[in-house]
């Protein structure tokens with residue numbers, strides 16, 4: 001699925017290679033080092049930041065990240081630092097890059113019907129990275145796709161050329177596809193892991209069926225994802241066979257409206273508040289007890305700054321269905337903004353009790369404590385957020401700022417540096433780390449640890 005692999009595409013354009021080997025896998029003679037894949041991933045991320053636009057809503061990022069982490073948690077030891085990104089683009093697309101950087105487009109998020117459908121796509125993408133599919137495609141030829149990719153991305157004079165190639169690739173409509181064999185393998189393993197992680201593997205099947213139907217209806221050309229992931233009889237049969245071979249287990253409670261909520265948030269990002277309000281009011285005029293419509297009405301009103309109206313509707317929606325995904329977090333934010341801190345704390349407590357793995361609730365709790373001028377508790381909340389979402393640049397940034405406001409510049413600079421590192425801004429990270437060392441005192445044990453981190457950053461190839 002993947003791969004609108006920009007890189008692959010870039011490479012395919014460069015070498016004019018459209019031939020995709022479909023034979024049995026033979027390990028490439030010049031076995032690709034995992035280190036190389038991580039480096040390729042980092043390089044790709046830097047370039048993608050310039051070429052693509054990303055959704056920065058912490059809830060959207062957190063939702064996708066949480067699914068990814070849960071899938072990874074059943075896949076054994078992790079070779080890479082997997083990273084998940086949400087690209088703000090209406091194209092139906094998803095791809096992964098060697099080294100574990102995985103990109104999901106809003107055009108795909110808009111179209112999935114359940115969390116399991118999304119988990120199916122993500123599981124498949126993770127397998128492409130985890131099992132080194134790109135390296136395996138490259139074959140024994142030293143001028144292989146991955147080898148070329150590494151060269152294009154390598155330091156030195158190739159920088160500008162690499163940027164150009166990737167830019168071209170990212171904007172191109174042509175797609176690169178993995179071999180049939182690797183697609184089947186990603187389906188098979190992705191399904192097994194998603195079931196182990198507690199997602200309903202039938203989500204994969206229903207997503208494929210929807211894609212197939214949509215494809216027939218779309219006049220505007222075949223979506224990138226379908227070009228790279230054609231829905232074939234062979235794939236469908238394989239998926240059905242795997243699903244029937246999986247041990248029966250009760251999948252965790254499906255929460256389709258967690259995805260609906262996500263889709264509502266994406267619409268807010270596109271400034272569709274008025275449309276959401278109109279739709280919700282229409283639904284409520286027919287059915288005043290519709291908790292979902294009441295909830296989305298409140299979300300849109302809150303986004304418009306209509307706090308008293310939003311409050312009324314959030315509270316009504318919660319009264320109708322207290323288990324609605326995200327409702328306590330929503331109420332916590334609203335009460336916090338209204339300065340009603342005890343109510344806000346209660347709401348966040350409930351949200352965290354319901355989902356103790358949810359980093360976003362801690363992030364918003366930290367914001368509330370900052371409003372209350374309780375920087376110590378704010379830092380604690382952000383620290384929890386960073387523990388739960390160790391790749392969230394935003395959480396580390398907030399933590400650093402909170403320490404700064406507590407007049408603890410050593411920790412402040414250190415965590416800001418961590419946030420820079422997560423954004424692949426190595427030089428800025430090192431500069432912040434050096435400021436942290438100065439503030440902490442050269443001889444302090446903490447400073448020694450930071451020095452080691454700097455050495456590690458400097459020793460790796462860009």
Ligand SMILES: [Zn+2]
Pocket residue numbers: 001002003124128178182183186228229
């Ligand atoms: Zn694939």
